[in-house]
Amino acid sequence: MSGERLVFLAGERALATIRSQGLGPDDVKVVAGAAGGPKWLILGHLDRMLFGSWFRGRRQPLFLLGSSIGSWRFAADSCTDPVAAIDRMEHAYIHQAYDHKPTPREISEKSRAIIDHTLGADGPREVLGHPFNRLNLVAVRSRHLIASEHRAPLALGLAAAVTANALSRRSLRWFFRQTLFCDPRTPPPFASAGRWPDTGSALSPDNLSQALLASGSIPYVMEGVRDIAGARPGVYRDGGAADYHLDVPFGLNGKGIVLYPHFSRRIIPGWFDKHLPWRRPSADNMADVLVVAPSEGFVSRLPNGKITDRQDFYHYAGDDKARFACWQQVADAGKLLADDFMDAVASGDIRYRVQPLET
Numbered sequence: 001m002s003g004e005r006l007v008f009l010a011g012e013r014a015l016a017t018i019r020s021q022g023l024g025p026d027d028v029k030v031v032a033g034a035a036g037g038p039k040w041l042i043l044g045h046l047d048r049m050l051f052g053s054w055f056r057g058r059r060q061p062l063f064l065l066g067s068s069i070g071s072w073r074f075a076a077d078s079c080t081d082p083v084a085a086i087d088r089m090e091h092a093y094i095h096q097a098y099d100h101k102p103t104p105r106e107i108s109e110k111s112r113a114i115i116d117h118t119l120g121a122d123g124p125r126e127v128l129g130h131p132f133n134r135l136n137l138v139a140v141r142s143r144h145l146i147a148s149e150h151r152a153p154l155a156l157g158l159a160a161a162v163t164a165n166a167l168s169r170r171s172l173r174w175f176f177r178q179t180l181f182c183d184p185r186t187p188p189p190f191a192s193a194g195r196w197p198d199t200g201s202a203l204s205p206d207n208l209s210q211a212l213l214a215s216g217s218i219p220y221v222m223e224g225v226r227d228i229a230g231a232r233p234g235v236y237r238d239g240g241a242a243d244y245h246l247d248v249p250f251g252l253n254g255k256g257i258v259l260y261p262h263f264s265r266r267i268i269p270g271w272f273d274k275h276l277p278w279r280r281p282s283a284d285n286m287a288d289v290l291v292v293a294p295s296e297g298f299v300s301r302l303p304n305g306k307i308t309d310r311q312d313f314y315h316y317a318g319d320d321k322a323r324f325a326c327w328q329q330v331a332d333a334g335k336l337l338a339d340d341f342m343d344a345v346a347s348g349d350i351r352y353r354v355q356p357l358e359t
Contacts, residue, residue: 005298005340007265008350009357011286013254018290022348025055029256030063030189032289033070035216035240035271038308039263040069041331042294044090046261049338051077051133058132063188067239067246071137071215075208076118078133080126089118094327097320104149108213108223115212124205134183136191138239138246139214140176141198142224147235149223158219161241165272169279172270173197178242179231181211189251201231215239244271247281250288258289263307265293265358283359291357294337303329 010018017027031050055062064074072089079085092114098106119127127135145157157175164171172178179198182188203211207229214225214236224235247269250258267286273279299307303326304315316323344350 004295004353005336006344007291007293007295008344008354009265009291009293010354011289011357011359012283013287014257014290015354015356017257018354019351022351023257023290023345025058026060027257028055028062028259029060029252030065030250030258031074032246032250032258032260033064033066033073034245034260034262034267035068035070035238035243036263037069037218037310038093038312038327040073041090041094041327042263042302042307042334042337043073043261044086044331045334045338046292046341047073047077048083048086049342050259050261051082054342055132060132061134061186062132063134063136063186063190065136065138065188065190065246065248065250066215067138067243068216068218070246071135071212071239072115072118074133074135074137075115075123075127075212078127078130078135079119079123085118085120085123088120089114090331092117094324094331104221104223107221108217111216111222112209112213115209119209124208127208128183128185128203128205134186134188135203136180136182136188137203137211137215138196138243139179139181139211139217139225139236140239140241141179141232141234142219142237143175143177146175146219146237147224149235151220154220162272165270166276169270169273172242172272176237176242177232177234178239179236181207181215181231190248191251193249193251195248198232201228204230207231211236238271240271242270244268244273245281247285249285252288254288256288260289260291262291262293265291265296267291267357281359286357286359289357290354292341298333298336302333 066074076085145153161175178196180196184202245267267281
């Protein structure tokens, strides 16, 4: 795959900073990770490079903010050996398989097994004792019908949320309470921005796996996670419902860069906004953000001409081995993205390649 593999898209302040001085690891204060299920596979090698070498030796806290699969990635990235943890997560994620149409409970059990395999017995303590990584993740506490595990009321509640969201994103508060789970050692700059009504639920070795599972528990597809230790009682679900691609105030105010390894040029505020093209991120929220994403040319040369997604479960139904092979090929191709990133920052070419982020 020749040509530029990555695009670099920056908000107003980040654009000015990078064009004037380039980008070094100490410039980054926050790393953001979006929801997106299997799309994460294209970013695995970029994570290995960033957390296995580029950030190594850092002294200042690095705040990680993940939603859904983004939180899983960052938990792996915060293990003592992040490369080995990402290897475990990638293998377990790619090889998940179901003998028939799975129930929400089966998918939740499989997801829990992937998290446990990724972290291992000591993972929760490693993550929350990391020298500089500070893991923060988002989930939503379900309200009214969306707190139900019965299919009919849950479907009715989700339909109402879709309709209300089309009128205003603010209406989501009728259906969800956005919750931020934080590493308690260092308050993140975004915690005081008023974005999450339930802020300050502390992560601990006892609740980390629960919180990670909740952050990725897609409504109707998976069961919710009930009564997470250390958080307000309730049924917690996928953080991407409200914070799909993290259109949030990161709180840096020009004092650093938010590095956002992403699988798309587009930032979609919430999961219900996927089919609402007029929903775009706030310019203020994106001012310090640098999005690093695969180019359209790179994606066109991947298997099936796209990044892996949940539709592949249907496309390859009855032929898991073909899906395994496709997903592994896409994951392996991500090494080219990691190489391109390192070339761009080491040479300083990122100063000329970075372009304005559309908001």
